[in-house]
Amino acid sequence: MVFQDPYSSLNPRMTLAKIVGEPLTTHKIAEGGEKERLVVEVMEQVGLPRHFLDRYPHELSGGQRQRVAIARAIVLKPKLVVTDEPVSALDVSVQAQILNLMRELQRNLELAYLFISHDLTVVKYMSEKIAVMYLGRIIEEGPSEEVFQHPKHPYTKSLLSSVPIPDPSLKMKRIILKGDVPSPINIPTGCPFHPRCYMAQEICGKEVPHLEKVAPLHHSSCHFSRDV
Structure with missing residues (x-):
């Protein structure tokens, strides 16, 4: 797993060699010279030469630091890596470097990522499939391009309307949500989004909508997804 904060997720009392090599020791995969070889190999894969050890x-x-965190996550050669907001604490220019590194590693090592993020532009760049969550529930899922081009849940549509457009000559209608996000320990009845939804009807406060197919591989949890 790669954590959000590269400043608190690494042990300050350990060298990089020990940090990256710790999973190999914990899982009894390698020690001694073989462990050092694997650590050097994975550090070079993330762009950190041997003298960083x-x-x-x-x-x-x-x-x-985030490169070190990525090296630690892939040193065991996993098939799946969970990344929790891996670039949100970094400067924009550095974000691009880390995202490009992650995509390169994905191709070279045949990795799959569970990429958790609130930044929709980053999500679109990194993801082939998207799941949008609200109050702990998946309310829409589907292929990245399909969800971005044809959102079928009011919450997804409102999120996409808030993404800045780089061209100042273009104008996009913003969807302003009313109220605040409810407490996750006191989730509203029916659809959890209905108190803030601009399309809410009486049924929305009574019945929880199920994820239903709205297009091939595209599902939405909304009573009125066909009208979004």
């Missing part, structure tokens, strides 16, 4: 986290930039 004896450094400590405080000697690195945020982007370099």
Whole structure:
């Protein structure tokens, strides 16, 4: 797993060699020279040369720390890596470097990512399939391009309307949601989004909508998904 904060997710008392090599020791995969070889190999894969091995986290930039976190996550050669907001704590220029690195590793190592993020532009760049969540429930899922071009849930549509457009000559109608996000320990009855939804009807407060197919591989949890 790759965590959000590269500053608190690495042990400040351990060298990078120990941080990246710890999973190999924990799972009894390699020790000694073989362990060092695997650590050097994975560090080079994330763009950190051998002379970084004896450094400590405080000697690195945020982007370099996140490279170490990625190296630690892939040193066991997993098929799936969970990433929790992996670039949200980084500068925009560094974000692009880390995202490109992750895509390169995905191709070279045949990785799958469970990529958790609130940044829709990043999600679109990284994902082939998207699941949109609200109050802990998946309310829409489908192929990335399909969901971005044809959202079928009011919450997804409102999220996409808030994404800035780089061309100032273009204008997009914003969907302003009313009220605040309800407490996750006191979720509204029926559809959890209905108190804030601009399409809400009486049924929305009574019945929980199920995820239903609205297009091939595209599902939405809305009573009126056909009209969104």
